[in-house]
Amino acid sequence: MQSKRTIFPNKLLPYALLAPQLIITIIFFLWPAAQAVRSSFEREDPFGFRTTFIWFQNYTRLFADPGYLRAASNTAVFAVGVTILSMGVALLLAVAVNRLLRSGKFYTTLLVWPYAVAPIVAGILWWFMFNPTIGIVPYLLDAFGYRWNHRVNGNDAMILVIIAASWKQISYNFLFFVAGLQSVPKSLIEAAAIDGAGPFKRFWTIVFPLLSPTTFFLMIVNINYAMFDTFGIIDGTTAGGPAGATNTLVYKVYADGFVGLNIGSSAAQSVLLMLIVIALTVVQFRWVERRVQY
Amino acid sequence: MLSSATKLGTKSSQRNNMGVSMFKNALLLSAGLVAVMGATPAYAQTEITWWHAMSAELGEKLEEVAQGFNESQTEYKVTPVFKGTYPETLNAAISAFRANEQPAIVQVYEVGTGTMMAAQGAVYPVHQLMTDKGEPWEPSAFLQPVVGYYSDTEGNILSMPFNSSTPIFYYNKDVFEKAGLDPEVAPKTWAEVEEFSRKIVDSGAAKCGLTTAWITWIHTENMSALHDQPFGTLENGFGGAASELTFNNEAVVKHWGNLKKWADEGLFQYGGPVGGNDSQPKFVAQECAMFMNSSAGRAGVIRNAVDFEVGFAPLPYYDDLIDEPKNSIIGGATLWVLNGKSDEVYSGVAKFFTYLSQPEVQADWHQFTGYLPITTAAYELGQEQGYYAENPGSDIAIEQIMRGTPTANSKGVRFGNLTQVRDAVDAEFEAMLAGQKTAQEALDSAVERGNQILRDFEANNS
Numbered sequence: 058m059q060s061k062r063t064i065f066p067n068k069l070l071p072y073a074l075l076a077p078q079l080i081i082t083i084i085f086f087l088w089p090a091a092q093a094v095r096s097s098f099e100r101e102d103p104f105g106f107r108t109t110f111i112w113f114q115n116y117t118r119l120f121a122d123p124g125y126l127r128a129a130s131n132t133a134v135f136a137v138g139v140t141i142l143s144m145g146v147a148l149l150l151a152v153a154v155n156r157l158l159r160s161g162k163f164y165t166t167l168l169v170w171p172y173a174v175a176p177i178v179a180g181i182l183w184w185f186m187f188n189p190t191i192g193i194v195p196y197l198l199d200a201f202g203y204r205w206n207h208r209v210n211g212n213d214a215m216i217l218v219i220i221a222a223s224w225k226q227i228s229y230n231f232l233f234f235v236a237g238l239q240s241v242p243k244s245l246i247e248a249a250a251i252d253g254a255g256p257f258k259r260f261w262t263i264v265f266p267l268l269s270p271t272t273f274f275l276m277i278v279n280i281n282y283a284m285f286d287t288f289g290i291i292d293g294t295t296a297g298g299p300a301g302a303t304n305t306l307v308y309k310v311y312a313d314g315f316v317g318l319n320i321g322s323s324a325a326q327s328v329l330l331m332l333i334v335i336a337l338t339v340v341q342f343r344w345v346e347r348r349v350q351y
Numbered sequence: 352m353l354s355s356a357t358k359l360g361t362k363s364s365q366r367n368n369m370g371v372s373m374f375k376n377a378l379l380l381s382a383g384l385v386a387v388m389g390a391t392p393a394y395a396q397t398e399i400t401w402w403h404a405m406s407a408e409l410g411e412k413l414e415e416v417a418q419g420f421n422e423s424q425t426e427y428k429v430t431p432v433f434k435g436t437y438p439e440t441l442n443a444a445i446s447a448f449r450a451n452e453q454p455a456i457v458q459v460y461e462v463g464t465g466t467m468m469a470a471q472g473a474v475y476p477v478h479q480l481m482t483d484k485g486e487p488w489e490p491s492a493f494l495q496p497v498v499g500y501y502s503d504t505e506g507n508i509l510s511m512p513f514n515s516s517t518p519i520f521y522y523n524k525d526v527f528e529k530a531g532l533d534p535e536v537a538p539k540t541w542a543e544v545e546e547f548s549r550k551i552v553d554s555g556a557a558k559c560g561l562t563t564a565w566i567t568w569i570h571t572e573n574m575s576a577l578h579d580q581p582f583g584t585l586e587n588g589f590g591g592a593a594s595e596l597t598f599n600n601e602a603v604v605k606h607w608g609n610l611k612k613w614a615d616e617g618l619f620q621y622g623g624p625v626g627g628n629d630s631q632p633k634f635v636a637q638e639c640a641m642f643m644n645s646s647a648g649r650a651g652v653i654r655n656a657v658d659f660e661v662g663f664a665p666l667p668y669y670d671d672l673i674d675e676p677k678n679s680i681i682g683g684a685t686l687w688v689l690n691g692k693s694d695e696v697y698s699g700v701a702k703f704f705t706y707l708s709q710p711e712v713q714a715d716w717h718q719f720t721g722y723l724p725i726t727t728a729a730y731e732l733g734q735e736q737g738y739y740a741e742n743p744g745s746d747i748a749i750e751q752i753m754r755g756t757p758t759a760n761s762k763g764v765r766f767g768n769l770t771q772v773r774d775a776v777d778a779e780f781e782a783m784l785a786g787q788k789t790a791q792e793a794l795d796s797a798v799e800r801g802n803q804i805l806r807d808f809e810a811n812n813s
Contacts, residue, residue: 102811104470105449109810190633208623209614209784298624299781316438317771318445318466319807 096324103318115325132305139283143223147230172228180293183221211302237271400454404440427699465767475688484701510685514722516647525659526640530556537664548618562639564627567773576761577676578602588766592809599794608790624777646748649721663744677761767808775800
């Protein structure tokens, strides 16, 4: 396609226009990231009086630490759990709302509310409901003969943080799924219906494949959310316990750096996290995106 | 991706603040110069910032104390600022110090003492401050168990004692009666705690016998002290940063094993790590009949225990390990003075500390909160006022911490990075409760993890 090109003779103008964004990126992202890389090679006392360059000791210590490896596997379980649960429930709700003509808007509004709740508030909310002593859920589970105690039982704790983190993300996923569903052409569905396809068949063969760009986008967002943005929820519900059962990589960065004041190790962990994000993104775009039909 | 970059951003933003704050200081300085040159010697109060970690009623009482000082004179104004929990307050002060924005006074809990003592460039030792400013300073006026913990090896007091506590035993008299026990007799030994718990649970008087705050402080550190067993080498860390942890001792191993056994039998319920936030609700909801917590929890327990009468007692001990239990050890916090403020501010801080040491101020704070009286005079004032006679149980903490002659094992525990060591202890305790480890295995691995943390601290501070 041949189109008219506008030529700007001024060589500096493009750079000047880019400058604000570049400056923000450099000051708020690149510079701190570079400092994190530097700190990860150092050992420093909390007040910053003495700094020693120790090469890779922070890293080798991490890989020898069973707690760190445990946090890595916790993170994997947690991220997969949150992504599947929050996207699954959101899709279910979106499909349900999409079938409603008049009341759909009303439900949409209600379902978006949890997204506005601050993570720490959401955490406390779930902590309260699941509290082994005063919570309503353990009380109900007790009637079914299950003794819920996430203070002691690591699996209970993991289930709790997955539910709490998913609940917050369902709203976000729901909005995108509703928008995605509305862009599926009605004519295709009607044609399939005339050909005798039932509601399930129509959903799996027409709607779901056409929704794949949305699903792919949400998958990336959700995995990143679960891995990097759930610190507040974990802090509010379990604080990483019991015995490190819900300690994820990003929570450990906080716990070691801000509570434990071990800045070097914390920096090394955030550098590793950065590498994990880069790797994840490359994998997602190289391999998963190929299967998406736009 | 964006979020991870933000995380990295916040991580090192402390450093970035340096430049900004220097710039700001330069601005302030020039503004100050203008003001000084242009103004007649107008009267101005010197402001003293005080960061603290006292929430709710304790926080209000603390503001009252500052208010009292402000009204007692006109030259200085103490401004208290609530900075969150103890660890949060300590971390905020450290970050602020790095950014040159530190307060004059910060309240640091006993766990942070090792860290603060090692930070010599950051701290203005209180004994030196009081001498420099010519304020009255008599170390022997303070209660020895309190002040000994905050002194260096030469006996100089480094921080101003403010709110010190020690753990005590609380029990539900109504439930005791229902279970057929004498409500006026608290269990003295752990064998009795077990026996009473069993009676309480079997009779259906309550669902569980015992719950507790602070597994680390009460059931590890105080457990070792009471039974005269070393928590660590070099006098529990008082002797220097080269000390090693040894709290996998006979008393603690036996006790942790019992707690696990009792948890399995339903006699004991775990209230969570660190301060055990779930434990007090279990006690005041009458789910558990006995409860162990800081003496400073007294006001809160009395306020919340609306449907039953609370009894108070000293901590139980194992009579097969020791005939007479040693004194319990200290908790709570002291006030540290940070470097980098003007001479005038320090004069005000010294005056404020003199005010704080007055028996009336001390006794009022102690009686309202349940913290220990800091000075002998404040304790005696309470006796004269008849406070202890009117409030049975209010002197248990002080008698327990003052009893007998302290040994090297019952002076307290003082290590750098103790916050992290305690986290490791909590995690291992939870692993034991979950059945992943025996008491011995859990404590061995807590000691091993703790020692690694101590070696890091030693390497940083040598």
